[in-house]
Amino acid sequence: MTTTHGLDSGSAVGARLDALSEQEVRALDRSHVFHSWSAQGAIDPLPIARAQGSHFWDYSGKRYLDFSSQLVNINIGYQHPKIIAAIQEQAARLATIQPAFANDARGEAARLITAVAPDGLNYVFFTNGGAEANENAIRMARLHTGRHKVLATYRSYHGATAGAITLTGDPRRWPSEPGQPGIVHFWGPYTYRSAFHSETDEQERDRALAHLRDTLMVEGAHTVAAIILETVVGTNGILVPPDGYLEGVRRLCDEHGIMLIADEVMAGFGRCGEWFAVDHWGVTPDLITFAKGVNSGYVPLGGVILSDTIRATFDQRPFPGGLTYSGHPLACASAVASITAFHEEGIVDNARRLGEDVIGPRLRELQEKHPSIGDVRGLGVFWAVELVRNRETREPLVPYNAAGEAVKPMLAFAAACKERGLWPFVHFNRTHVVPPCTTTPDEAEEGLAILDEALTVADQFVD
Missing domain, CATH: 3.90.1150.10 (Aspartate Aminotransferase, domain 1)
Structure with a gap:
């Protein structure tokens, strides 16, 4: 030996x-x-x-x-025995293959993910984790719109890679500054510690939306490619948005041709009692980023779920991004087993x-x-x-x-x-x-x- x-x-x-x-x-x-x-x-x-x-x-x-x-x-x-078995079985039949090839585990994982996503989001770009998912989501939004600015909230965490840490609003951003250009931060809703002196969720919703509209006005909405939000803010407070807030952000995005990116890395895959947190409010983003709960980290996996409209942008135009381990078979097999178990076990x-x-x-x-x-x-x-x-x-x-x-x-x-x-x-x-x-x-x-x-x-x- x-x-x-x-x-x-x-x-x-x-x-x-x-x-x-x-x-x-x-x-x-x-x-x-x-x-x-x-x-x-x-x-x-x-x-x-x-x-x-x-x-x-x-x-x-x-x-x-x-x-x-x-x-x-x-x-x-x-x-979980079903996920362990799936990883073992996949390792025995095909431990790895690069992303340019078609692979059964990768394709099935993408099918299962899009099946539980909101209607109209039918494609998945796989990454190794949430930070890479957010990096690629803003790249997609910028290329799709031809604009450069991205708005993100102060109370947020989107990852620690160069672009994702710039998106992040909390103090973990500070040591990496100056960061990627074009990122603008704004205040999201947080009734208990309102930046808008609100006394009710309804006031907080309306004032936060007015603040976002004003931010778009002074930044130039025509320069903004995307607004990225943790649907329910995670590490920075588990801030559940007031009813109507996400719908209001969706309307602002539609009004100005801005892409809405829902960062569901932490909030998705059952964490909020729905497949995706956006399901609570019936809001359909243009892009959803995910990781964590898709396979509970048994093998590193993340990704971006793309709307059909954004996918069409790259039908004849190459997408300038990729990862050696994108859609790794072991990770995708674990996601297939996990999502299947979620269905079977309620x-x-x-x-x-x-x-x-x-x-x-x-x-x-x-x-x-x-x-x-x-x-x-x-x-x-x-x-x-x-x-x-x-x-x-x-x-x-x-x-x-x-x-x-x-x-x-x-x-x-x-x-x-x-x-x-x-x-x-x-x-x-x-x-x-x-x-x-x-x-x-x-x-x-x-x-x-x-x-x-x-x-x-x-x-x-x-x-």
């Missing part, structure tokens, strides 16, 4: 990795892995031994109920019921009980609990983009969750309740009970 870099080939590789202790895994990580979004000397990543369903275990055997879905992408849960319906019957009602109960909760909002298995020091003033539990000593209240809250076996998703002054779409009602209740206990820690910091 041959060896490569000290590891046996074939099945012996798994045995070699299984034999590593927690200490060896930590040592390998600290000696050779460079982590994203981190000061390398200030972190000590927790080694994970295994995962199943809605849980994962560390090397000591401690079990965590995952209320983060990792990076809000494990929609179908860990180690996973979208399960996510919707969890939100309506368990998570939403229980979080509203916790809001009545805990003075540290300022606001609760969400859909499906996509919820935010906004923590405050004072409900009257709405002062955040920690300041915007805080660091150092200022973040200690949120660190204490997160530690209380982890001590009790719940893995939270925290960002700024919020904890997000985003378990897998396959989570059972009993598991959701278990996690919410732990959240209830941990919130007593946050309550200690209330003025």
Whole structure:
């Protein structure tokens, strides 16, 4: 048997990795892995031994109920047997093929994706993830319209590649500036912390749309290729748009010949209790970007769903973009298995019921009980609990983009969750309740009970 870099080939590789202790895994990580979004000397990543369903275990055997879905992408849960089998079977029959060839797994994945997309979006350009999807979506919109500007909201995250990080509105953009030219940011709706001094969702909707119309006026609507929105804003607050807002944006786009790009990387594939979050409002974008939930990250996959109109632009005109691993067979086979399982197992319906019957009602109960909760909002298995020091003033539990000593209240809250076996998703002054779409009602209740206990820690910091 041959060896490569000290590891046996074939099945012996798994045995070699299984034999590593927690200490060896930590040592390998600290000696050779460079982590994203981190000061390398200030972190000590927790080694994970295994995962199943809605849980994962560390090397000591401690079990965590995952209320983060990792990076809000494990929609179908860990180690789903149908997806594992599909990857294994595809690897045995054809492990890889470049994107210029036709491939059965790729074609079937595209068919299944477009079948659950809004009418009129019948083509898929595959990427390796969400950032690349957004990069290519704005390229398509610019080429289709012949315009260069793209509007995106301040409270947004669209990825970390050069173009996608410029689209991003949150502070992760700052170290990469100056970014790609032609990107203009504007304020989207957020009633709880309104930029427009609104008191109701209806006011927020109307004032946010007026602000967008004014932005188009002063930027020159005829120069704008696209408006890109996270249909439901993800990491920056799980901001559910007021009813009528997306319809209003669609009308503005139609009025001015602007393409509407719905970034559904986080909100799509069951996360909001629908196949795509736009389905809640019956809005049809010109382009939808996706990743994460399409196959729960079992193999990297993302993409752009194109309207027939935009696809026609490139019928006789080459599209100037591509990726070596676009539509990788292993990734596409996992997407086929995932979407099929979603249909067969009623996973979208399960996510919707969890939100309506368990998570939403229980979080509203916790809001009545805990003075540290300022606001609760969400859909499906996509919820935010906004923590405050004072409900009257709405002062955040920690300041915007805080660091150092200022973040200690949120660190204490997160530690209380982890001590009790719940893995939270925290960002700024919020904890997000985003378990897998396959989570059972009993598991959701278990996690919410732990959240209830941990919130007593946050309550200690209330003025």
